[in-house]
Structure formats: structure tokens, C-alpha cells
Amino acid sequence: MKRKISFRLNDQPVSLEVEPHWTLLRIIRQELGLTGTKEGCGEGECGSCTVLLEGKAVNACLILAMNVVGKAVTTIEGIAKNGQLHPLQASFVELGAIQCGFCSPGMILSAKALLDRQPSPTEEQIRFEMAGNLCRCTGYAKIVEAIQAAAEVMRGDRDE
Amino acid sequence: MKKFQYHEPKTIAEACSLLSELGDSARLLAGGTDLIVRMKKGLLAPEHVIDLKLLQELNYIQETEAGYTFGALTHLASIVEHTGLKERIPVLASSAATIGSSQIRNLATLGGNLCNAAPSADMAPGLLVLAATVKIVGPHGSRNSTLEDFFCGPGEVDLARGELLTEVTVPYPAVGCRSLYLKHGPRKAMDCAVVGVAAALVLEESTRCCKSARIALGAVAPTPVRMREVENHLEGKRLAEISHPGLARLVQMGIEPISDVRGSAAYRQEVAAVLTLRAVNSLMNGKER
Numbered sequence: 001m002k003r004k005i006s007f008r009l010n011d012q013p014v015s016l017e018v019e020p021h022w023t024l025l026r027i028i029r030q031e032l033g034l035t036g037t038k039e040g041c042g043e044g045e046c047g048s049c050t051v052l053l054e055g056k057a058v059n060a061c062l063i064l065a066m067n068v069v070g071k072a073v074t075t076i077e078g079i080a081k082n083g084q085l086h087p088l089q090a091s092f093v094e095l096g097a098i099q100c101g102f103c104s105p106g107m108i109l110s111a112k113a114l115l116d117r118q119p120s121p122t123e124e125q126i127r128f129e130m131a132g133n134l135c136r137c138t139g140y141a142k143i144v145e146a147i148q149a150a151a152e153v154m155r156g157d158r159d160e
Numbered sequence: 161m162k163k164f165q166y167h168e169p170k171t172i173a174e175a176c177s178l179l180s181e182l183g184d185s186a187r188l189l190a191g192g193t194d195l196i197v198r199m200k201k202g203l204l205a206p207e208h209v210i211d212l213k214l215l216q217e218l219n220y221i222q223e224t225e226a227g228y229t230f231g232a233l234t235h236l237a238s239i240v241e242h243t244g245l246k247e248r249i250p251v252l253a254s255s256a257a258t259i260g261s262s263q264i265r266n267l268a269t270l271g272g273n274l275c276n277a278a279p280s281a282d283m284a285p286g287l288l289v290l291a292a293t294v295k296i297v298g299p300h301g302s303r304n305s306t307l308e309d310f311f312c313g314p315g316e317v318d319l320a321r322g323e324l325l326t327e328v329t330v331p332y333p334a335v336g337c338r339s340l341y342l343k344h345g346p347r348k349a350m351d352c353a354v355v356g357v358a359a360a361l362v363l364e365e366s367t368r369c370c371k372s373a374r375i376a377l378g379a380v381a382p383t384p385v386r387m388r389e390v391e392n393h394l395e396g397k398r399l400a401e402i403s404h405p406g407l408a409r410l411v412q413m414g415i416e417p418i419s420d421v422r423g424s425a426a427y428r429q430e431v432a433a434v435l436t437l438r439a440v441n442s443l444m445n446g447k448e449r
Contacts, residue, residue, distance in 0.1 A: 003166075020166030020209070023196075043197050044264055045350060056237070056266040062196045063267070064189070066166060067213055110262065131349035132261020 010078025025060035036076035047133035050106035057113040076105035097146035099137035180322030191267040227331040232271025251339040280379035285358030288376035298323035311383035380415040408433035
């Protein structure tokens with residue numbers, strides 16, 4: 001039996017009817033049509049379904065839709081502002097941290113959660129925080145560089 | 161995932177009453193990082209899921225005069241990040257940091273890690289060496305238990321029908337106590353422990369003699385285990401007086417590892433001894449995690 005849930009998605013109020021066994025990932029992609037968030041493993045191991053729940057990185061594939069009632073969810077579609085890419089999106093593009101792009105939304109959101117909390121992470125801290133996001137293409141080096149570059153921008157060290 | 165009847169109790173009493181009524185046909189949902197995974201893989205198909213999300217009064221870390229108390233729904237991420245805890249009982253924060261990933265730790269709960277009762281549960285060894293106790297609430301009231309007694313077997317804890325783990329209490333370690341948790345596995349993250357070792361030692365300042373030792377191992381027995389023979393062997397000794405083969409033998413006699421996908425029993429025997437020695441060495445040389 002379906003239940004009605006309401007929550008905030010990318011700063012907008014959203015209401016829909018869900019089955020209790022539907023995951024957040026399913027409703028984001030199917031009911032709400034936002035396909036930037038990807039399903040890689042469906043088991044919380046790969047991180048390609050990473051979204052932000054109240055600003056914290058979580059695996060949408062492990063969360064029941066019923067569990068975000070009244071909360072704020074951010075997907076990759078929600079971090080550009082006024083048509084301008086978020087510094088992380090821009091740096092991923094500029095520094096070649098994207099090859100096939102499948103892991104990128106999850107990577108960027110995990111990195112955003114990190115930088116919003118810890119504006120000057122060391123490389124070790126970056127790698128630790130990003131451990132839940134797998135990439136088969138890049139070998140991670142460019143991803144780390146892109147995160148460091150975006151951190152600089154976000155700290156306002158460079159003119160932007 | 162198969163469909164299920166979904167319940168969201170508003171109080172602990174309601175949760176206990178549902179558990180009593182539904183028994184084995186129900187599973188409790190806390191963070192979901194164990195339950196949802198198994199349900200998606202088809203390993204579990206409960207008819208009823210009791211979601212504890214509304215019981216946010218069970219989500220807390222409280223510093224008291226005697227130590228710390230944790231609500232069962234405390235997220236592992238909160239334990240990793242708690243500044244007071246990192247200072248006063250660092251082994252708990254460092255144990256939590258070895259579990260999963262940031263995403264998992266933002267969802268996973270302390271109660272879930274303990275009640276899931278994997279022999280490799282990473283929060284267990286640190287809590288065991290600190291003599292943690294647990295509070296259990298049921299339809300007939302509440303009771304306490306040592307964490308050691310709480311673990312009964314792989315995936316089994318001492319919870320009767322209708323009972324719920326609500327709180328974990330950790331007394332402050334003795335002054336001068338040094339502790340750490342070592343987790344061994346093929347990956348630096350996102351893996352279960354092949355062997356886990358927690359050690360808490362109090363050394364005599366001048367002689368660096370071991371005054372008291374607590375050692376607990378994970379992933380090498382049906383439950384996480386305290387190693388009392390090893391502890392007795394260490395007490396009263398300085399580092400130079402500890403025979404490596406002697407200690408190794410005591411470790412190996414105190415565990416009963418199995419062979420599984422992550423390693424053979426023989427491998428675990430080997431690593432358990434090495435890791436315990438490493439932990440003891442590290443602590444007696446003055447390092448602490």
C-alpha cells in the first residue's frame with residue numbers, strides 16, 4: 001500500500017506516493033526523473049548513488065524513500081547555482097577528472113560534503129573521505145587534484 | 161527487494177510491543193547498511209520491517225562523570241567526529257573510522273553494528289577492552305548486560321522476543337591507559353576485518369611494566385572475544401620480558417577462526433598472533449591511536 005511522503009529535493013518541496021520498499025535511489029531516478037544519480041552496485045559499495053542527506057554523503061540505494069520524510073536531499077542536479085557550475089563540477093571538467101563520467105556525480109557530491117565541512121583537507125583526508133566512491137577509469141589521481149583545486153577556489157584563494 | 165509491511169513506531173514501548181507481537185517475522189531497521197543490503201540480495205525477506213527512525217531519543221552521545229553513554233541509534237560518523245570522545249576514549253573513534261565509508265558511517269548505527277553481531281564487528285573489540293555494558297529494554301522493563309555476555313554467536317545476541325538494545329555505556333579508561341584497534345584486511349577501507357585486535361594497557365610510568373592489560377579479538381571466533389590468558393601473561397611484565405612465541409601461542413589457543421572467503425583459519429591464526437604482538441609492542445613503546 002502506497003504512502004505519501006514529502007521532503008525537500010534540491011531546495012524544492014516535493015511530494016509523492018511511494019511503496020515502503022522503494023529506495024531513495026529508485027524514486028530519484030524513476031519517479032522524479034533525475035538520472036544524474038547512478039545505480040552501480042545497489043549495495044552501498046561503489047558510491048555512484050551518493051546523494052547528500054542534510055548535507056551528509058549517503059548511499060541512496062540503501063535508504064528507503066520513507067526515510068527522507070521532512071529532510072533535505074541534494075542530488076548532482078542541485079549543486080549548480082543560477083546556471084553556473086559548482087567549483088567542484090568546474091574543476092572536474094577542467095582537470096580531466098572525468099572519463100566515462102559514471103562515478104562523477106557521486107564523487108562530486110562526496111567531495112562537496114567533505115569540503116563544506118573541512119575546507120582545507122590534506123590529500124590523505126581526501127582519499128579517506130572518498131573511499132566510498134569507486135572509479136574504474138581514472139585511477140583517482142585527477143579526481144584528487146580536482147578536489148584540491150576546487151577546495152582552493154572555495155576557500156577564495158584564487159580569483160573566480 | 162520483496163515487499164513488506166512497514167511500521168514506524170513513535171516510542172520505544174511501541175517498538176517493543178511490535179517486536180513482541182511480530183517476533184521472527186519482523187526485522188528492525190536502524191541505519192539499513194546491513195539489513196537493506198541483505199534484503200536486496202535476497203538473503204532476508206522479512207514480512208515486517210520496524211523502522212526505528214522516529215526514536216531519535218536514542219541518537220545521542222553523552223559525556224558523564226563516569227564515562228560515555230551512547231544511544232543505540234548513534235551514527236558511526238558521529239562517533240568518528242566527536243571531539244570529546246576522540247580525546248578521552250580515542251579507540252572508539254578510530255574503530256568506527258575503520259568501518260565502511262563516509263556514506264556508510266553517516267547511516268550506520270552503533271546499535272546496528274553490535275546487534276548484527278558479525279564476529280568481525282569493528283566496534284566490538286574496542287568496547288570489550290573498555291568493559292562496555294549495554295541496556296536492553298523490553299515489554300517487561302529494562303535490564304543491563306556486559307557487552308561480553310551480549311554476544312552469543314555469529315549474528316546472535318542476547319535479546320529476547322520484544323527486546324531492543326537502547327544504550328551502550330563505556331566507563332572512562334584508567335588514567336594512563338593506552339589503547340588502540342588494529343584491523344587487518346586486504347583493503348584499507350570498505351572491507352570486513354579478517355582479524356581485528358583491540359588492546360588497552362596501563363603501564364607503570366617509571367618501569368614501563370604492564371600493570372593491566374585488556375585484549376579483545378574480532379573475526380577469529382563465533383563472537384568477538386576477550387583474551388584473558390593473554391592479558392594475564394602480559395600483566396607484570398616489561399616489553400623485553402614478553403616472549404613472542406609464548407604470547408603467540410596464547411593468542412592462538414584462545415581463538416577458533418574458521419576458513420571463509422576472506423581467509424583460511426590457518427591464515428587467521430597467523431595474523432591474530434602477529435597483530436596482537438604488534439598492538440602490544442605499539443602500546444608498550446608509547447604509541448596510541
